[in-house]
Amino acid sequence: MLRRWGLATLALPLLVACKGEPKVLEPRSPPPRSPPPVALPAQPTPAGMGRVVLHGTDGPLRVSARADVAFVPPGMSVPPTRTGELCVTPCVVDLPHGHYRLFMSSADGTYEQSDTDDMVVRDGVNYHVRAPGKFVPPTWIPVLPTVMMVAATAAVLGGASLMSGDDDSQKTTGGVLIGVGLAVGIGGGLLYYDASRGARQDGATTQWNVPAQ
Structure with a gap:
């Protein structure tokens, strides 16, 4: 027994x-719409490109981008080819018009989870403020x-x-x-x-x- x-x-x-x-938690709340703490360059944006301002709410993010090569922006004969690491937020970069997939990770090791998001670059200044997704181990x-x-x-x-x-x-x-x-x-x-x-x-x-x- x-x-x-x-x-x-x-x-x-x-x-x-x-x-x-x-477990899948409720998505994070969108960040407030306020300009990131970074100065814009004085020089104008080159033709066919948009100025992109990137920022993260949870500390600096290391951002890489991959262009959507299946999308050809209006006025261009070939898709954008910009790929690779862009910058560490908050930062400003100039990118060809088009659709991009962003890959983000903590630049200071605050958390280990990487994050992805999509972005469309148009004429003018494109602001992208991200509250990154997280995984609690x-x-x-x-x-x-x-x-x-x-x-x-x-x-x-x-x-x-x-x-x-x-x-x-x-x-x-x-x-x-x-x-x-x-x-x-x-x-x-x-x-x-x-x-x-x-x-x-x-x-x-x-x-x-x-x-x-």
Whole structure:
């Protein structure tokens, strides 16, 4: 009997060991529409290009760009070819008109999650302010669920030991201990599973364009 209950209790950690998909949190709120703290160059923007002002809300971002080569902007015979690293925010760059995919990562190591976003470059000044998406890594050994599962295992094993005797009162106490232990174990297992999933939060962007004068 004791061995059977022990095996059943030890199965609880195995049931919660499989980690599911990350929790999806509500997307971040779009940043306020206010010019980033960076000065615009005095020289005019070259023909066929737009001035782009990039900024991130959570510290400096290292930004790379890849042009959408399937898109040929009006007035151009070939798609834009600008690719590679652009700058570290807040910054200003001039890019050919067109559609771009931006790849962003923390420049100072504040967080590890990389982020992507799309941008369209037009005539004038194109502002792109990003609240980057984030991933909260799972807690590999969450304290509270671990304590609950250890306590549950002890309760179930203790209850099984009491039930193996001949005293009816001890059997009753043992049954109660097993019931409580299983309930606590299930609760701890659910908490452990939740903590082991991690969480993903999509970013948000505020973009606006100031036409060329």
